[in-house]
Amino acid sequence: MPNEDKTLDEIMDLAATHFKVSRDNLRPDEDFFKTLNIDSLQALDLLTRLENHFHVELPDYELQGVTDFRTLAGRIHARL
Amino acid sequence: MTDRFQGEAVSWEVAGGVIELALHRGPCNEIGSISLKELEQFTESLDDLSRQCHALIIHSAMPSGFCAGADLRELYHRSQEMQKAEAVVGVRDFLERIHRVLNTIDAAPLTTIAAIHGVTFGGGFELALVCDLIIADKMARFAFPELRLGLIPGFGGIPRLKRDLGNAVVRDLLLTGRSLNATRAHAVGLVSQLVAEGQALRAARATAAQLGKFDRRTAIAAKKFIKPIPHHELKQEIDLFCQLFAEPAVEAGLRKFVESTDLQPYLP
Numbered sequence: 001m002p003n004e005d006k007t008l009d010e011i012m013d014l015a016a017t018h019f020k021v022s023r024d025n026l027r028p029d030e031d032f033f034k035t036l037n038i039d040s041l042q043a044l045d046l047l048t049r050l051e052n053h054f055h056v057e058l059p060d061y062e063l064q065g066v067t068d069f070r071t072l073a074g075r076i077h078a079r080l
Numbered sequence: 081m082t083d084r085f086q087g088e089a090v091s092w093e094v095a096g097g098v099i100e101l102a103l104h105r106g107p108c109n110e111i112g113s114i115s116l117k118e119l120e121q122f123t124e125s126l127d128d129l130s131r132q133c134h135a136l137i138i139h140s141a142m143p144s145g146f147c148a149g150a151d152l153r154e155l156y157h158r159s160q161e162m163q164k165a166e167a168v169v170g171v172r173d174f175l176e177r178i179h180r181v182l183n184t185i186d187a188a189p190l191t192t193i194a195a196i197h198g199v200t201f202g203g204g205f206e207l208a209l210v211c212d213l214i215i216a217d218k219m220a221r222f223a224f225p226e227l228r229l230g231l232i233p234g235f236g237g238i239p240r241l242k243r244d245l246g247n248a249v250v251r252d253l254l255l256t257g258r259s260l261n262a263t264r265a266h267a268v269g270l271v272s273q274l275v276a277e278g279q280a281l282r283a284a285r286a287t288a289a290q291l292g293k294f295d296r297r298t299a300i301a302a303k304k305f306i307k308p309i310p311h312h313e314l315k316q317e318i319d320l321f322c323q324l325f326a327e328p329a330v331e332a333g334l335r336k337f338v339e340s341t342d343l344q345p346y347l348p
Binding site (some may be wrong): 012041044045048052058059060061 | 198
């Protein structure tokens, strides 16, 4: 099973590619709504891509209050 | 009969024995008074259209998804303009009208296909559920978020979901308000075909073409035999919705959704 840092890297790579932002501009502990410039509908889009990528199912209520990649990685990792 | 229509919220056209009903009201086809009026026009034409067609495809032209549900902003603002009792009467009238529309599509004498992408929540999910087949791309998500507003689905979602799926899945969706991705929806039998991103309409058209090979009267008889309309439960759902709508929690929930500057109104 991959470690959580690898999960975090994959999430940030996927987010940068899909939302067309520079990977270098993404930080694990910053607010990804702001750095990706996305709203909640787009956040659901990201959730779906992450579920498809990691082959997990993450109830969207687990995203409540989650605004940074590191916490998001923890939530996904807990389902691997 | 109008075999081609261009409206503000929906459009339809007929080609090769297939009706295509497109939803195109920004931001995500929220169902309010304009959409309802145009859907009523569509169902008034459906009987005549069905005589020359074997399939109906419902799809969305909006990139964000199939349909995000009822127009909560319109519902909130209209209900604020009147006394509570009057608002409940207005809501019941809306529900009875949308139920007539959805019941007509549900029972339509041709095979109906919902081609789904993106957000398919609440009333949007209920619109998909009246179709005989749901074809979804891998980015689709399905949810009944009504409990977050102190409500239940009001457009017939509970009886129709119960018709199609096991009670455990229905309870999960209803009581948690969470969304299911298309992969899971396919695994539980809600989605009949799972396709690549952006391919749902293409797959729906290929399926509709296949349906054209069969005897139309036999297909209609088979559909009628295997797809009962749960009329009694649908009426019970309207009654329960109206009863709940009168509660203070609903006004608070709607206000929170409409007035929130939170970036997460679509998350639970």
